[in-house]
Amino acid sequence: MLHPPHLPPKSCSVPLYRRFMLSSSLIIITIIAFVSGLVGGIVSDVYIVSDQGLGTNIGFISRGPAPVVTDVEDPVFLRDQLRRSVTLVKKDVYTDVGYIPLTNTYEAVLLTDTGWFVMSADRESIFQPEEWLAVTLTGETYTVDSFRKDPEYDLVYGTLQGEGFRVTSFASVSSLIPGVALWAMHESVLERTELAYPSPVAERVRTAVGDAQYTFAVQSSLASRSILWTDEGALFGFVNADGSLVPWFVIESIYTDVFLGKTISRDTLPIAGHMVRLTEKQRVDAEGVQYGFFVEMFSEGSGIKKGDLITHVGDIAIEPWTMQALVAQQKGESVSLRLLREGERVDISVLKDIQD
Structure with missing residues (x-):
């Protein structure tokens, strides 16, 4: 006996428009899952990684554009900076309680993946490596080798026993703009601040730009030893005990x-003068540059003359508060300068005067 072909009941029959709706729902669910995975990557610290060593020296590399943080409560930005730093605590205190105390601690920024760090401290403070431990955000502890x-x-x-640390990147000269927004971090708390207008040093002191130098500060009052970061997460500097900015x-x-264990030396230009x-x-004549460094005195054999007007360090035009940074960042034994001499452009390389 022949049986008719099996047909689904009427309720199982799905109209075309409903199939379309189901397909659309699946697509939406897939998109949500993908976005959730991406957000999960951000929260789990996968999204942002340091680009130190890639040659750019600023910013981040990521799956997408690096976020510019504007919310002081943003946990991603804070977590990323904490992963580039360690907290130094007294070994005996941490061994006894297993927690980071609120006093007598120092936040240090990691400079190399082999454990070199830098921190701000009172001038009178004395540090013995055997007395301190470095604690990371995840609770790992490292022995301090030296200070x-x-x-x-x-x-x-200082340096730690260990390797593979996440390291910070340095800010760029372009961030030396009065009013630029910065993040101040102290004891794992962030607050917003801005760079104040730099002040010229009144005393005639030996600096990287002859007798002219600007000091830096922020517009708000911050706790000493605060660490300053740019919006891109690069290290901008430290606030010292006297409120000055390094x-x-x-x-x-x-x-x-x-x-390398060498004597700490700072390169200066063999000149004296002032900004104009x-x-x-x-x-x-200077191709649109607004400021210059007017040379009043110079060392014999430097190639510079009295009355020269320095307009560029390397290929970058100077501003009153950027010249010392540009000189400090010039590598090697000489500094490339562009100047105006009697209205004519002159390019010159000047040997540094190294001061111990």
């Missing part, structure tokens, strides 16, 4: 000497 002080800027360098280029210019604002004619 080395830079008393001129109240900084302390910018990153002070660290960047000498930290290799520290790692260029006239309209001078700006035309």
Whole structure:
């Protein structure tokens, strides 16, 4: 006996429009799952990674554009900075309680994946490596091998027993803009601040730009030893006990000497002078530059003459508060300068005057 072919009941029959709706729902669910996975990557610290060593020296690489953080409560930004730093605590205290105390601790920024770090400390403080432990965000502890002080800027360098650390990147000269927004981190708490207008040093002191130098500060009152970060997560500097700001280029210019065990030395230009604002004619001669460094005194054999107007360090035009950073970042034994001499452009390479 022949049986008719089996047909689904009427209720199992799915109209075309419902099939379309089901397909659309599946697509939406898939998209949500993908986005959730991406967000999960951000929260689990996969999204942001340091690009130190990639040659750019600023910013981040990621699955997408690096986020510009504007919310002081943003947990991703804070977590990422904490992973680039360690907290130094007294070994006996941490061994006894297993927690980080609220006093007598120091937050240090990691400079190399082999454990070199830098932190701000009072000038009178004395550190013995055997008395301290470094604690990471995840609770891992590392022994401190050594300390080395830079008393001129109240900084302390040190090294840990370990490797594979996440390291910070340095800010760029373009961030030396009065009013630029910065993050201040102290005891794992973030707050917003801005760079104040730099002040010229009144005393005639030996600096990286002859007798002219600017000091930096922030507009708000911050706790001493606060760490300053840019919006891109690069190290901008430290706030010292006296409220002054030690910018990153002070660290960047000498930290290799520290790692190699050399005497800490700072390169200066063999000149003295002051910053000036260029006239309209001078700006035309200097290809639109607004400021210059007017040379009053110079060392014999430097190739510089009295009355020269330095407009560029390397290929970058100077501003009053950026010249010292540009000089400090010039590698090697000489500094490339562009200047105006009697209205004519002159390119010159000047040997540094190394000061111990």
